[in-house]
Amino acid sequence: MKLRRLWAVARKESLHVRRDPRSLVLALGIPMLMLLMFGYALTLDVDHVPFVVWDQSGTPQSRDLLARFTASRYFDFRGAVGNYRGLEQAIDRRDADLGLIIPPEFARDLDAGRAAALQAVLDGSDSNTASIILGYTQGIATGYNQGVMLAQIRRATGTSPPTALDLRTRIWFNPDLESRNFIVPGIMAVIMGLIAALLTSLTIAREWERGTMEQLISTPVRPAELILGKLLPYLGIGMLDMVIAVLMAVFLFHVPLRGSIALLFFVAGVFMVGTLAQGILISTLARQQLLASQVAMISTFLPAFLLSGFAFAIGNMPAAVQVITYIVPARYFVAFVKGIFLRGVGVSTLWPEILFLVVFALVVAGASIVFTAKKLR
Amino acid sequence: MWERIYTVLLKEFRSVLRDPRMRMVILVLPVVQTLIFGYAVSLDVRHVRLGVLDSDQTPASRALVARFAGSSYFDVVAFPRNETEARRLIDASDTAAILQIDAGYEGDLHGGRTAAAQLIVDGSDSNTARFVVNYASVIAATYDSAIVLDRVMRQAGHTVPVGGIDLQPRAWFNADLESRNYYVPGIIANLVMLVSLMLTSMAIVREKEAGTIEQIMVTPIRPVEFILGKCAPFAVIGFLNVAMVALVGLYWFAIPLRGSFALLLLGTAFFLLSTLGIGLFISTVSQTQQQAMMTTFFFFFPAMLFSGFIFPIANMPTVIQWLSLGDPLRYFLIIIRGIFLKGIGWSLLWTQFASLFVIGAIVMTFAVKRFHKTL
Numbered sequence: 001m002k003l004r005r006l007w008a009v010a011r012k013e014s015l016h017v018r019r020d021p022r023s024l025v026l027a028l029g030i031p032m033l034m035l036l037m038f039g040y041a042l043t044l045d046v047d048h049v050p051f052v053v054w055d056q057s058g059t060p061q062s063r064d065l066l067a068r069f070t071a072s073r074y075f076d077f078r079g080a081v082g083n084y085r086g087l088e089q090a091i092d093r094r095d096a097d098l099g100l101i102i103p104p105e106f107a108r109d110l111d112a113g114r115a116a117a118l119q120a121v122l123d124g125s126d127s128n129t130a131s132i133i134l135g136y137t138q139g140i141a142t143g144y145n146q147g148v149m150l151a152q153i154r155r156a157t158g159t160s161p162p163t164a165l166d167l168r169t170r171i172w173f174n175p176d177l178e179s180r181n182f183i184v185p186g187i188m189a190v191i192m193g194l195i196a197a198l199l200t201s202l203t204i205a206r207e208w209e210r211g212t213m214e215q216l217i218s219t220p221v222r223p224a225e226l227i228l229g230k231l232l233p234y235l236g237i238g239m240l241d242m243v244i245a246v247l248m249a250v251f252l253f254h255v256p257l258r259g260s261i262a263l264l265f266f267v268a269g270v271f272m273v274g275t276l277a278q279g280i281l282i283s284t285l286a287r288q289q290l291l292a293s294q295v296a297m298i299s300t301f302l303p304a305f306l307l308s309g310f311a312f313a314i315g316n317m318p319a320a321v322q323v324i325t326y327i328v329p330a331r332y333f334v335a336f337v338k339g340i341f342l343r344g345v346g347v348s349t350l351w352p353e354i355l356f357l358v359v360f361a362l363v364v365a366g367a368s369i370v371f372t373a374k375k376l377r
Numbered sequence: 378m379w380e381r382i383y384t385v386l387l388k389e390f391r392s393v394l395r396d397p398r399m400r401m402v403i404l405v406l407p408v409v410q411t412l413i414f415g416y417a418v419s420l421d422v423r424h425v426r427l428g429v430l431d432s433d434q435t436p437a438s439r440a441l442v443a444r445f446a447g448s449s450y451f452d453v454v455a456f457p458r459n460e461t462e463a464r465r466l467i468d469a470s471d472t473a474a475i476l477q478i479d480a481g482y483e484g485d486l487h488g489g490r491t492a493a494a495q496l497i498v499d500g501s502d503s504n505t506a507r508f509v510v511n512y513a514s515v516i517a518a519t520y521d522s523a524i525v526l527d528r529v530m531r532q533a534g535h536t537v538p539v540g541g542i543d544l545q546p547r548a549w550f551n552a553d554l555e556s557r558n559y560y561v562p563g564i565i566a567n568l569v570m571l572v573s574l575m576l577t578s579m580a581i582v583r584e585k586e587a588g589t590i591e592q593i594m595v596t597p598i599r600p601v602e603f604i605l606g607k608c609a610p611f612a613v614i615g616f617l618n619v620a621m622v623a624l625v626g627l628y629w630f631a632i633p634l635r636g637s638f639a640l641l642l643l644g645t646a647f648f649l650l651s652t653l654g655i656g657l658f659i660s661t662v663s664q665t666q667q668q669a670m671m672t673t674f675f676f677f678f679p680a681m682l683f684s685g686f687i688f689p690i691a692n693m694p695t696v697i698q699w700l701s702l703g704d705p706l707r708y709f710l711i712i713i714r715g716i717f718l719k720g721i722g723w724s725l726l727w728t729q730f731a732s733l734f735v736i737g738a739i740v741m742t743f744a745v746k747r748f749h750k751t752l
Binding site for chain 1: 380393396398399402404406410411413414415416417418419422424426441451465468470471473476486489490491492493494496497498499500501502503504505506507508510511512513515517518519520521524525526528529533542543544545546547549555556558559571575576579583586587592612663665666668670671672674675678682683687688689692693694697714718719720741742
């Protein structure tokens with residue numbers, strides 16, 4: 001392998017990139033767009049749930065319960081309705097996500113020490129939002145029940161008993177539970193996968209389609225030089241994307257960066273080499289741009305988006321799908337990036353992830369060199 | 378005219394489906410993807426992995442642990458012996474939370490004092506953490522009430538009637554809050570959009586890159602005929618994909634189809650009008666397949682995320698909510714979810730159809746005009 005020839009291929013490839021400024025702008029613009037979208041617009045947080053009430057009781061007790069809902073920052077009171085039909089309409093028209101029905105005997109049951117029914121009607125079609133809302137509702141109901149119990153005990157015995165159990169919750173790494181801190185580091189892995197899919201997957205297929213591969217074959221360039229030379233310019237673009245992403249995460253979105261920056265960029269480079277080589281491998285095998293782009297999209301971007309755990313927790317997937325995630329390199333990179341950013345851990349904790357990424361990069365780069373050699377012969 | 382359209386259509390079908398690998402990509406992969414993603418896309422939190430650091434080791438402390446283990450929300454998976462081990466479990470994401478009970482817990486509890494326990498939650502996954510905090514506090518509060526009541530009864534020597542709210546949740550349309558029912562129809566819509574956009578946007582650029590577009594220009598074919606012939610195969614593929622993937626949803630995931638299948642196909646037709654138009658437009662403004670692909674993606678990604686597929690539109694900033702009004706996927710999602718889950722029909726969905734039609738008509742006209750110019 002001669003460095004001079006490798007360099008020549010790299011220069012030729014970067015000329016291609018430079019002659020197509022639009023692709024270059026998109027290669028830098030798409031990651032920024034994704035970060036802006038996830039940083040500002042997309043959130044999993046459910047706050048200010050609009051709700052309506054059909055209060056058939058109309059007593060101090062029912063108003064006390066309602067006050068707990070209106071005082072919570074999770075709920076926004078959107079008005080009272082006079083009948084079931086009104087509640088139904090409010091949910092159908094999506095004016096409200098939650099409808100509370102307080103029955104006429106609510107206060108009577110409470111005073112008699114019986115269980116008083118409280119019906120909560122939710123639109124279940126968005127199950128995630130619905131279960132979060134249900135959780136909040138349950139939290140308020142439990143708090144209210146504690147109050148009722150204490151009042152009953154005071155009435156019966158004349159004393160107020162002390163709390164028995166005090167569970168103190170401490171939240172590590174992200175005390176305000178900002179979903180931005182959770183999503184932004186993970187999205188970096190998705191961006192890197194995407195660059196590989198969009199840039200390198202087409203590069204060799206293009207040469208085959210245009211017939212310029214024949215010309216390359218007739219030069220003394222060796223497969224390893226060809227692959228590494230093709231990889232270099234895109235590695236440069238990818239790392240530039242990474243720098244932009246880290247800067248935006250830290251200075252624009254104020255995601256805490258607690259671990260080593262040097263380690264972050266080193267492992268990002270390793271991950272990039274692996275995914276870029278995967279793009280080149282697809283390109284070599286497909287030899288046709290349409291096919292290569294489809295396969296690359298399916299094998300790099302979509303798994304990075306869906307199976308990496310960046311937003312959808314892997315632990316909640318069925319076992320068979322969890323097994324598949326073990327061969328998705330983005331999974332390891334997401335775990336690594338989150339470890340560096342939020343937990344501030346280092347090699348001693350993250351070595352399995354780093355090891356996988358190194359092995360993956362070596363194997364895939366090796367495979368693309370071997371397959372190119374076969375095709376060239 | 379029809380003969381010429383038919384010729385282009387046939388040629389396009391052949392050039393796309395000639396390669397057996399391409400046939401696989403178009404016809405088999407959407408099914409495989411639906412299978413995997415149908416399982417993967419879910420924000421449900423169930424079975425949170427919990428570690429227990431019990432330094433008290435008494436019947437009382439074990440009773441508290443049992444309250445957590447007995448709930449369907451938590452799985453006790455680890456028993457670290459000290460804080461260092463507990464810390465390592467959280468650092469390595471082996472557990473999402475640690476319940477820590479210090480020595481003296483039982484003494485406090487039996488002495489009528491307030492016994493303290495700690496819950497350490499890994500906040501880096503904010504979605505799971507929110508859930509953990511909420512349910513842990515519900516479990517703790519319920520348990521607290523039971524103990525307090527028990528103490529009072531023992532002191533007073535008689536029972537105190539204590540009522541309270543009995544919460545009865547009713548989730549409409551999806552009683553078990555099964556997230557698959559919500560996401561799988563959305564995945565169908567997304568896959569169809571991705572495939573039809575990519576195929577169309579590459580279709581004309583490929584001819585440009587290969588230089589064959591010049592040859593087509595010298596034939597007697599008219600631009601409209603050319604476009605129709607180019608789009609028709611992808612429309613057919615799009616319909617085929619919807620049908621196949623819908624079957625997977627119905628029979629594999631057992632998603633209920635409460636509405637009319639014919640209406641769903643009609644919705645697909647309206648939706649394809651706009652995705653094919655956008656693909657065509659991208660094709661006319663791109664010089665190489667790479668540019669076409671990247672531009673497609675530049676459109677597809679925001680369109681997917683601002684459509685309400687995963688992230689609720691109501692939680693987005695107002696400007697984005699307005700932007701999403703121009704997103705055809707948004708309307709198709711409402712149609713496809715409405716038909717599958719709610720079984721609603723034309724009377725409630727016609728506005729969505731109208732919006733799709735307007736977007737489709739505008740985009741198509743624009744693309745065709747632009748195409749005339751580039752020729």
